[in-house]
Ligand SMILES: Nc1ncnc2c1ncn2[C@@H]1O[C@H](COP(=O)(O)OP(=O)(O)OP(=O)(O)O)[C@@H](O)[C@H]1O
């Protein structure tokens with residue numbers, strides 16, 4: 001899974017990137033601080049993985065991960081080459097989800113490129129730029145498809161209808177994610193990697209005292225996006241970045257409690273991104289390695305096996321499966337077996353979140 005961070009300049013994108021990933025991006029109080037995109041890998045925090053580690057004591061633990069791309073701030077006209085944004089919109093096209101950072105804090109020392117704090121206006125500025133970029137993509141494609149459709153090609157005609165609908169939606173200032181596509185239509189739409197078709201998570205960057213209950217800006221954002229199929233998350237990004245800097249787990253926990261939070265916002269954010277993308281986790285657990293794997297909700301056992309290796313999917317025979325709660329209850333694979341709680345699942349099995357699986361296959 002890959003997520004891209006967008007937003008106006010100087011709203012806290014790189015600071016967010018730094019709390020998520022171990023790669024350190026430069027963040028500073030001036031617009032266009034980021035020029036080259038920062039790419040980092042984020043481990044997905046998962047308490048269950050820690051528990052399994054405790055029970056299995058493996059040689060290594062491999063968490064699931066998400067790749068995060070932090071790009072230059074976008075400004076009005078970015079899609080037409082204004083600012084630094086346009087060249088980096090290309091990096092965002094390859095991601096699965098968008099993290100849209102909105103400035104929701106007052107602070108006279110931190111420059112706002114448009115002179116005042118107004119997350120709704122900011123969101124529109126960014127949306128328009130992303131929509132214009134998509135418009136460019138769809139119009140380029142339309143030119144070719146129109147020609148093929150003229151020859152009477154049926155498939156091209158269908159694609160033409162889909163593309164015209166997209167163009168029309170964008171021209172009305174709406175994002176592509178507001179359109180409900182059929183499976184057949186998605187065949188045409190998906191390869192074009194439209195930015196505004198991607199699921200979006202709005203990150204309201206607040207000050208420390210608003211970390212728990214948000215503030216008036218957050219309320220405005222929530223109201224504004226209520227009609228969109230989107231998630232909103234409140235995060236005191238600068239504070240979270242300070243917390244990430246702390247060496248020990250205890251220190252971090254103390255700091256969090258101090259501001260009234262139970263866990264780091266980063267964990268919440270990643271969970272929200274999972275939900276947004278309809279993803280879930282299953283585990284493999286052996287003495288060599290305990291590992292978390294990411295699969296779409298609804299994936300079958302062979303599809304889950306295919307995430308490890310395509311041969312596992314092709315040659316799938318069965319999956320020996322233990323529910324996470326049973327594993328913890330009985331404490332080990334052999335005890336689970338003794339209790340008769342290990343299930344043998346076949347090709348049709350829909351994997352459940354937290355399943356501990358062992359695949360049998362032949363190649
Ligand atoms: N919640 C916050 N409260 C106060 N200051 C903040 C907050 N979040 C970020 N900042 C500060 O805002 C400044 C800009 O942050 P950052 O460099 O992350 O922005 P950016 O969006 O990456 O900007 P650019 O587009 O220029 O790369 C930094 O000085 C950072 O410490």
Ligand SMILES: [Mg+2]
Pocket residue numbers: 013014015026027033034071072073
């Ligand atoms: Mg930056």
